[in-house]
Amino acid sequence: MKKIRKLGFIFTFVMIIALVLGACGRKEKDSSTKPTTVPTEEEQDDKEKDKGKDDEVQTAELPRDLGGIDIKVADWFTTNDTEPTTAREIDQEAYREDLQSTHNFTLVQESIGTWNEYQELFITSTMTNTSLADIYIMDPTFIPEPLKQGLLYPISDLPSFDPEDQLWNQSVIDFMTQNEKVYGFTEEEDSPGLGIFWNKRLFEEGGLDPDLLYDLQKMEGAWTWKKMEELANQLTIDKDSDGITDIYGITCWSVEFSKAAVFSNGSDYVKYNKKTGRYENNQMSDDFLEAIKFGVELYSKGYMQPEPEEAEQKWWVSAFAAGQAAMMVGEWYEHPSLQDMEDDWGFCFFPKGPGEKAKMQTMFVGNIRIIPSTLDEQRADDVMFAYKLWVSPPPGYEDEEEDYSYYYSKVRDARAVEETIIPMIQGQGKRSLLYQVPGLSFRWGGNMDGGGFDGISAVEIAQEASAQFDAIIKEFYGD
Helix, strand or coil, X not given: CHHHHHHHHHHHHHHHHHHHHHHHHHHHHHHCCCCCCXXXXXXXXHHXXXXXXXXXXXXXXXXXXXXXXXXXXXECCCCCCCCCCCHHHHHHHHHHHHHHHHHCEEEEEEECCCHHHHHHHHHHHHHCCCCCCCEEEECHHHCHHHHXXXXXXXXXXXXXXXXXXXXXXXXXXXXXXXXXXXXCECXXXXXXXXXXXXXXXHHHHCCCCCCHHHHHHHCCCCCEHHHHHHHHHHHCECCCCCCCCCEEEEECCHHHHHHHHHHHCCCCCEEEECXXXXXXXXXXXXXXXXXXXXXXXXXXXXXXXXXXXXXXXXXXXXXXXXXXXXXXXXXXXXXXXXXXXXXXXXXXXXXXXXXXXXXCCEEECCCEXXXXXXXXXXXXXXXXXXXXXXXXXXCCCCCCCCCCHHHHCCCCCHHHHHHHHHHHHCCCEEECHHHHCCCCCCCCCCCHHHCCCCCCCHHHHHHHHHHHHHHHHHHHCCC
């Protein structure tokens, strides 16, 4: 009996010990560190991305603060009496208000004087370091003198100006570049310029497709001087064989024909000499002479209408509208005179010449923006930074297509807009360096005062024009 009692005691003791050890084991297991696991590549990438986002938040730059500067853009035409009416104009106004608040500046555009006094106001105020504005909108004829005197800021030196930015008009950048530095710019697109109007009825009567010139200018290398002469010959007609031409292949002002031919041959009336830093006469160059010779030959062969006796102003426009010529070389701005023309007409580029740099292109004119040289570098850069944002499209309009409805309303067919006018607006052309020297004129290159292309050679025209140019350029540089 005692033995049984003793065994029961031992069993009970063992059970107590087991329970105690079990409880300790569970506690030790629960309180022990969990085993370390290696994160997957995906988990690691997520952690890095989250860390990068945190870093971006911590290092994000605040909007550029322009310190409350008041920026003024000067011109001779702003009246400030227009209110926004279209959705875009309203959105643009709101966008500009937000820009001024975000970047801490104000910008206004104001007239500072008449066109006649504008250049003098700019030169005088800049030379006396009392500039009337931060940006000046300049007529191209206002540029040469202050540029020569070093009164224009080399904006290509500014960090906030990128000459290759698509916002800026490239033809103006090229025009305002001297020795790798840019001195002027504009956000405005180019306007349609010199081209060829043609009478579709006369083309049909001459056995030609009325849309032939559109087709030619679309085909690489098809619309050339040679082709133009061929068509002028075919379309010059003596209807009753009396020895008097009734319909001419071409009518034009010799000055405009010369311009169109010179630029289509890749040339210009003036060139820039990088070594001397001066503009020089270019009318004795081979490419220039070739262009004038083309006009002289068309005239001498009887394909170009001569100026009538006691001719009215712009007689060639009236002659074309009356159906006296199949083609007219002229500026796009002549189109209002053709709105009531009975015959349908088209509008295309002047053909490409044979010169090494020849190109089917028009000639541009238009206003230019400049910054006065008296601005210090920081202010000049702040001004450029603000102006770039100011003239950029408001949010939501970056990819909006341009509205060409005005041009469609002025032509007789859509191809004139789509295949000629829009390419011109988008930059298929150049600006003449002639405007870089005050007093120079295209009139001499077209022999305006000497009878145009009648009874004179290309060399004689160029020699007489060069004498005029050389004297004016010499005076401009004070030689």
